Amino acid sequence: MPKANQTILELNLNALEHNYNHLRSRLEPTTKFLGVVKAFAYGSDAVKISLKLQSIGVDYFAVAYASEGVVLRDAGIKLPILVLHPQAANFDVLLKHRLEPSLYSTKILNEFLKLVQNEGLKDYPVHIKFNTGLNRLGFGENEVDTVLEVLENSREIKMVSIFSHLAASEDLNEKVFTLQQIDTFKRIATAMENKLGRVVFKHILNTSGIINYPKAQFDMVRSGIGLYGFGNDTEIDKQLKPVATLKTAISQIHRILPEESVGYNRAYISSNERFTATLPLGHADGIGRQYGNGKAFVSVNGKKAPIIGNVCMDMIMIDITGLNCEEGDEVVIFGEDPTADEMATGAKTISYELLTGISQRVKRVCIDH
């Protein structure tokens, strides 16, 4: 592998394909697969990831906001794209790029309908989101009739699917709650199907849902974090491969004498002679201050080195005492070892936050076969 002489986020598209195949293997062959590529495909590269996923057979994409869908359309993504959080201000952009909104309240449903009517469109694809316990976005179970009434009287829009989102699919202590959410969703679906006299297309599972509640896969699953190599479970993580590796190179090595300090506010004070290495990335690149002061380790030629002192905007310092390394050597911040999940856990957060926080200043480099 080439030595990095700057900070890069290396994206392994073979690992992406492996993860997709693994997740698929846990599903019924007829179940459709939606790849969640919001937030720059979890901080990686939405275009490169989506083109790869499109080429290996995903059926659907989801993004959070309309602007993210526009980027995919401009890059040649032809598959349907669900916009999880459409906003009235972006409806024109959404229509122009044939992005499919999640409609989650009477207000947004009516606003969207009005625009589609004005445009004189017919059968525009929309998805109806139900709240089954997350209490974030979604119609309530008691609103099924209202929704159906609007839909039945509007030829301008066509309900492509109904869906919901689990609040704690990764937490088996919340199994009772999760099964309740799934039951509520089933009740909603049955009520709709009875009224409509036809089956509707349904989906509720995210990555941890695929792993822990495969019986609730319905017609499609929506996976994000699993595609990027994490399953919120150490056993599952062994079967997945991290897509993103954040790597950099040592800018300078210092010999630190006893009682000397390192970094801002003198947060690290050495008790004996130490050697430190300065690395060219900091909180402006997405390595937040919570990773400083010994909370996270990076890998220098395969050996663990803690981040010491406070994380600076553009740099961090690590303790390399006793390690065989020199200026210019490659350092892995996260990747296979340590993983983004291990690093995040050390600082009491989750892989999702660490991955999506890697700023656009960091160059993305793809590896594909």
Ligand SMILES: *Cc1c(COP(=O)(O)O)cnc(C)c1O
């Ligand atoms: C982000 C998101 C997902 C993907 O969740 P993962 O845990 O990353 O698989 C699925 N559905 C909705 C509604 C989401 O917001």
